[in-house]
Amino acid sequence: MAGTGFLTTLSRGFERRLPLIVVSPLFALSLFFVYGFIAWTVWISFTKSGVMPVYDLSGLAQYERLWTTPRWYVALKNLFIFSSLFIGISMALGIVLAILLDQRIRVEGVIRTIYLYPMALSFIVTGTAWKWILNPGLGIEKLVRDWGFPDFTFDWLVNPDYAIYTIVIAGVWQSSGYAMALFLAGLRSVDDEVLKAAAIDGAGAWRTYTRIVLPSMRPVFLSVVIILAHLAIKSFDLVVALTGGGPGYATDMPATFMYAFAFQRSELGMAAASAVMMLATICAIIVPYLYSELRGARR
Amino acid sequence: MATVSLDGVRKSFGKTPVIHGVDIDIADGEFIVIVGPSGCGKSTLLRMVAGLETVTDGEVRIDGERVNDKEPMDRDIAMVFQNYALYPHMSVFDNMAYGLKIAKTPKPEIEERVRTAATMLQLDPYLARKPRELSGGQRQRVAMGRAIVRKPAVFLFDEPLSNLDAKLRVQMRLEIKQLQRQLGITALYVTHDQVEAMTLADRMVVMNAGRADQIGAPLQVYADPRTEFVAGFIGSPPTNFIDPAALGGQGARMGIRPEHLALCPLPEARVAARVLDAEPLGAETLIHTRLPSGCLVTVRQDGAAPIPDAGAEVGLSWRAGDEMRFDAGGRRL
Amino acid sequence: MRARRTSGIVHRSGPGAWLLRGLLFTILGLFCLYYLFPLFVMLATSVKSLAEIREGSFLAFPRDISFEAWAKAWGAACVGVRCDGLQPYFMNSVMMAVPAVLLSTTLGALNGYALTKWRFPGADIIFALMLFGAFIPFQVVLLPMARTLGELGLAGTVPGLILVHTVYGLAFTTLFFRNFFIGVPDGIVQAAKVDGAGFFGIFFRIVLPMSLPAIVVTVIWQFTQIWNDFLFGVAFTVGDSNPVTVALNNVVNTSTGVKEYNVDMAAAIIAGLPTLLVYVVAGAYFVRGLSAGAVKG
Numbered sequence: 001m002a003g004t005g006f007l008t009t010l011s012r013g014f015e016r017r018l019p020l021i022v023v024s025p026l027f028a029l030s031l032f033f034v035y036g037f038i039a040w041t042v043w044i045s046f047t048k049s050g051v052m053p054v055y056d057l058s059g060l061a062q063y064e065r066l067w068t069t070p071r072w073y074v075a076l077k078n079l080f081i082f083s084s085l086f087i088g089i090s091m092a093l094g095i096v097l098a099i100l101l102d103q104r105i106r107v108e109g110v111i112r113t114i115y116l117y118p119m120a121l122s123f124i125v126t127g128t129a130w131k132w133i134l135n136p137g138l139g140i141e142k143l144v145r146d147w148g149f150p151d152f153t154f155d156w157l158v159n160p161d162y163a164i165y166t167i168v169i170a171g172v173w174q175s176s177g178y179a180m181a182l183f184l185a186g187l188r189s190v191d192d193e194v195l196k197a198a199a200i201d202g203a204g205a206w207r208t209y210t211r212i213v214l215p216s217m218r219p220v221f222l223s224v225v226i227i228l229a230h231l232a233i234k235s236f237d238l239v240v241a242l243t244g245g246g247p248g249y250a251t252d253m254p255a256t257f258m259y260a261f262a263f264q265r266s267e268l269g270m271a272a273a274s275a276v277m278m279l280a281t282i283c284a285i286i287v288p289y290l291y292s293e294l295r296g297a298r299r
Numbered sequence: 300m301a302t303v304s305l306d307g308v309r310k311s312f313g314k315t316p317v318i319h320g321v322d323i324d325i326a327d328g329e330f331i332v333i334v335g336p337s338g339c340g341k342s343t344l345l346r347m348v349a350g351l352e353t354v355t356d357g358e359v360r361i362d363g364e365r366v367n368d369k370e371p372m373d374r375d376i377a378m379v380f381q382n383y384a385l386y387p388h389m390s391v392f393d394n395m396a397y398g399l400k401i402a403k404t405p406k407p408e409i410e411e412r413v414r415t416a417a418t419m420l421q422l423d424p425y426l427a428r429k430p431r432e433l434s435g436g437q438r439q440r441v442a443m444g445r446a447i448v449r450k451p452a453v454f455l456f457d458e459p460l461s462n463l464d465a466k467l468r469v470q471m472r473l474e475i476k477q478l479q480r481q482l483g484i485t486a487l488y489v490t491h492d493q494v495e496a497m498t499l500a501d502r503m504v505v506m507n508a509g510r511a512d513q514i515g516a517p518l519q520v521y522a523d524p525r526t527e528f529v530a531g532f533i534g535s536p537p538t539n540f541i542d543p544a545a546l547g548g549q550g551a552r553m554g555i556r557p558e559h560l561a562l563c564p565l566p567e568a569r570v571a572a573r574v575l576d577a578e579p580l581g582a583e584t585l586i587h588t589r590l591p592s593g594c595l596v597t598v599r600q601d602g603a604a605p606i607p608d609a610g611a612e613v614g615l616s617w618r619a620g621d622e623m624r625f626d627a628g629g630r631r632l
Numbered sequence: 633m634r635a636r637r638t639s640g641i642v643h644r645s646g647p648g649a650w651l652l653r654g655l656l657f658t659i660l661g662l663f664c665l666y667y668l669f670p671l672f673v674m675l676a677t678s679v680k681s682l683a684e685i686r687e688g689s690f691l692a693f694p695r696d697i698s699f700e701a702w703a704k705a706w707g708a709a710c711v712g713v714r715c716d717g718l719q720p721y722f723m724n725s726v727m728m729a730v731p732a733v734l735l736s737t738t739l740g741a742l743n744g745y746a747l748t749k750w751r752f753p754g755a756d757i758i759f760a761l762m763l764f765g766a767f768i769p770f771q772v773v774l775l776p777m778a779r780t781l782g783e784l785g786l787a788g789t790v791p792g793l794i795l796v797h798t799v800y801g802l803a804f805t806t807l808f809f810r811n812f813f814i815g816v817p818d819g820i821v822q823a824a825k826v827d828g829a830g831f832f833g834i835f836f837r838i839v840l841p842m843s844l845p846a847i848v849v850t851v852i853w854q855f856t857q858i859w860n861d862f863l864f865g866v867a868f869t870v871g872d873s874n875p876v877t878v879a880l881n882n883v884v885n886t887s888t889g890v891k892e893y894n895v896d897m898a899a900a901i902i903a904g905l906p907t908l909l910v911y912v913v914a915g916a917y918f919v920r921g922l923s924a925g926a927v928k929g
Binding site for chain 3: 015018019020022023026027029030031033034035036037038040041044053097100101103105111112113114115116117118120121122123124125126128129130131132133138139142143146173177181230233234236237240241244254255258259262263268271272274275276278279282286287290294
Binding site: 346349350351370371372376377378380381382383384385386387388397398401402445449 | 817819820822823824825826827828829833837838841842
C-alpha cells in the first residue's frame with residue numbers, strides 16, 4: 001500500500017512537471033543554437049580569426065577593417081537602394097492591387113493565387129527565368145530589337161551601375177503579391193458598421209477609402225513595412241540567382257558579403273563582424289515591433 | 300456522496316492575494332451556491348475545489364479527506380463549465396464517455412451509464428451528433444450528462460447557465476435542481492445572478508472581494524444581511540442606502556429595501572421626497588424619488604396602487620425595524 | 633480569406649460603372665500576365681529546341697513541343713563534374729524536407745501546447761526568447777553551425793541539414809501553434825483534466841484532433857520553406873549531398889560547353905515543381921500561413 005502510494009505520488013509529480021520537461025529541451029536547443037551561436041559569432045568578431053577561429057580578443061580591429069572596406073560600403077549602399085525601392089514599390093503595388101481586388105470580383109480566388117505564387121517558389125527557380133528575361137542577348141533587349149528598334153539597349157543586368165535595379169525588379173515581382181495579401185486581409189478586417197455609417201453619411205468610394213479605410217489600417221502598414229524590410233535585409237537567394245553579386249561585386253548586399261567572406265575568402269573575423277552588423281540592424285527593426293505585438297496580444 | 304469543507308482557504312496569484320481565507324462546511328447532499336459580482340473570487344474558489352487551481356494556504360477536504368495535492372480526477376468530482384467545454388470533434392456519446400474510457404471502465408458499463416444519463420436528460424436521439432449540431436440547451440444537457448455519468452461525490456457548476464437566453468435559463472435552472480435532488484449529490488454552484496442563487500440554493504455563500512461575507516439559507520440572507528454589501532447585492536431592485544444623518548439615528552449608513560417603503564401623506568411621513576419617475580411593470584410599480592439630501596430612493600408598490608406624477612412631493616414611511624444600519628466598515632449594527 | 637467586408641464600395645450601376653468595371657478587369661488581367669510571364673517563359677523555353685530558342689523570341693509559343701530537355705535535366709545534365717542530372721539532388725531534398733518538416737511540426741505543436749495550455753511561471757519569457765530565433769538573419773549562426781556540424785560528424789550530410797532546419801524551424805512552428813492554441817478554450821482542457829486525461833492524453837486525444845487546420849498550415853509552410861532553402865544548403869553541403877536548389881544553381885551557372893537554356897529551364901521547373909504543386913493544391917492554407925504568421929515575416 002505504502003509502496004503504491006509512493007509510486008503514485010512520484011508519477012503525479014512527474015505528470016505535473018511534464019510541461020516543463022517537454023519545453024526545457026526545446027528551450028535548451030534554442031538557447032544553444034540561437035543565443036549560444038550569436039554569442040560565438042559576436043566573440044569571433046572581436047578576434048583576429050582568419051581561416052581558423054582564434055579566441056584571443058583583439059578589440060574592434062575587425063569592425064575597423066569592415067568599415068574601411070569599399071566592398072562593405074557597396075553592400076550597404078545596395079541594401080539601402082534595394083530596400084527603399086523594394087519596400088516602396090511593393091507597398092504601392094500591394095495596396096493598389098488589394099483595393100482593386102476588393103471590388104466583389106467573382107474570380108478573386110484565382111487572381112489572388114496568381115499574384116501570390118512567386119512567394120511559394122524559391123527564387124533560385126524563378127531567378128532562372130528572370131536571368132534570361134533580363135539578359136541583353138536573349139531577353140527583352142533582343143525582343144525589342146527584333147521588333148525593329150536596333151538601337152534599343154536594356155543591359156542593366158550586366159551594367160555595374162544599374163544591376164542593382166534588376167534585383168529590385170525581380171524582388172518586387174516576387175513580394176508585391178504578398179504585400180497585396182496582407183493589405184487585403186487588413187481591408188477585410190475594417191469594421192463593417194463603420195463603413196455602413198460612412199455610406200449613410202454619404203461618403204463616396206474615394207472618400208471612404210482615403211478618409212476611413214486606409215487611416216484605420218495604419219497598423220497593417222507598419223506590419224507590411226517591417227515584414228518587407230526584414231525580407232530585404234535577409235535577401236540572399238535573389239542576388240545569388242540573378243547576378244551572383246556581380247558584375248564584380250556591384251550587387252553585393254550584406255547577406256552575400258558575409259557569405260563571401262565566410263565561405264569563399266575564409267576571413268572568419270570579418271564575416272562575423274558583418275553578420276553582427278546585420279543582426280543589429282534586424283534587432284533595431286524587429287525587437288520594438290515584437291515587443292509591442294506581444295504586449296498587445298496580452299492586453 | 301460526500302461532505303466538502305473549506306478551511307481557511309487562501310489564494311494568491313504571484314503576490315496578489317485574491318481569496319483572503321474562506322471557511323465553508325457543506326453537508327452531504329446539500330446544494331450550495333456561491334454568488335458574487337465578477338472578480339470576487341468565486342470561480343477561483345470553485346476551481347480550487349476542482350483541483351484546477353492550487354491552494355495557496357488552508358485546506359480543502361472532500362468527505363473528510365484532504366485533497367489539496369490531488370489531481371482533479373482523483374477528487375471524485377465532476378464539473379460543468381461556463382461555455383460547456385464540449386470536445387468539438389467527439390460525438391455526444393463520446394463526450395460523455397471520455398472520462399469513463401480514461402478510467403478504463405468496461406465497455407458495457409460505459410454504454411449502460413451513458414444511455415441512462417442520456418435518457419434522464421432526454422438526449423437519446425442526439426447521441427451520434429457532434430456538439431456543433433446541437434442547440435444551446437442541448438449542449439448544456441450534454442455538459443451535465445458528462446458530469447452525471449462519472450457518478451461523482453460532488454458536482455461543481457461554474458456559471459453553467461450564463462450563455463443561455465432568459466427563458467431557457469429558467470427552464471434549465473429547474474432541471475438542474477430536480478436532477479440534483481433526484482441523484483442526491485452534493486453540489487457547489489457558482490453564479491453572479493442572485494435570482495439563480497436564491498432559487499437554487501439550500502444555502503448560499505455571498506462573496507465580496509475574496510471574502511465570504513455571509514453564508515446562510517437564501518431567505519435568511521435576504522431578511523438579515525450581515526453586511527452592507529450583502530444587503531445591496533441580494534434583492535432586486537437593490538436596497539436603498541441613505542445617509543442616516545439626514546434622518547437622525549445611529550450608524551454610518553442606513554439601508555432600506557424598496558419593498559419595505561410605502562408612499563404616504565406628508566404629515567405621516569418619516570421623510571419627504573420628490574418623485575423623479577415611475578416604472579409601471581404590471582404587477583408592481585417602481586417609483587424613483589430623490590430625498591432633500593440628494594439620495595436616490597426607489598419605492599416598490601403594488602401595481603394597482605395610484606402612481607404619483609413626476610415632480611410631486613410625497614412622503615415615505617416604513618415599519619420600525621425594517622431599516623438596516625451599518626457601521627463605517629459596512630458591518631451590520 | 634475572411635468574410636467580404638469592404639468589398640464592393642466601388643459598386644454602382646449604369647454605363648459609367650460598366651466602363652469602370654471593364655477597366656478594373658483589364659488592370660487585374662494585365663497584372664496576372666505580369667506575375668505569370670516568368671513561369672510561362674520557363675515552361676515555353678523548356679520544351680523548345682536550342683535552334684528554336686536562338687531564332688525566336690522568348691515570348692513566343694513553342695512550335696514543336698519536346699520533352700528531351702526535361703529528360704536531360706532529370707537524368708543527364710551536369711552539376712559540376714557529375715552528369716547524372718538533378719535526380720539525386722531532388723532525392724536529397726526529399727530526404728531532407730520530409731523528416732525536417734515532420735520533426736519541426738511535431739515539436740512545435742508540443743511546445744506551443746505546453747506553453748499555452750499549461751502555463752507555468754516563465755512560459756511567456758521562454759516563448760518570447762524562442763520567438764526571436766525566427767527573425768535572426770541566419771548569417772549570424774552560419775559559422776558556429778558549420779563548426780558544430782563538423783564536431784557532430786554531420787558536416788556536408790543530409791542529416792546535418794535536417795538538424796539545421798528542425799532547430800531553426802522550431803521558432804516558426806511554435807509561433808503558429810501557439811497562435812492557434814490560444815483560440816482553443818481553456819475550459820476544454822480543464823474539462824479533460826477533470827475527466828482524468830493527462831498532459832499527453834489531452835494533447836493527442838483533444839487538442840491535436842481540434843488542430844487539423846493548424847497542422848496543415850504548418851506542414852505546408854515548413855515544407856515550402858525547407859524545400860526552397862538555399863542558404864543552409866549552399867553553406868553546409870558539398871557536391872553529392874547538395875539539395876536540389878543548390879544543384880539547380882550549379883546547373884544554371886555551369887559555364888563549360890554549350891549553354892543549354894532549355895535544360896536550365898526544365899531543371900528549374902523540376903526543382904520548383906513540389907512547392908508549386910503544394911501551392912496549387914493547398915494555396916489557401918499557404919496564404920493562411922502567410923497572414924497567420926504575419927508577425928513572423
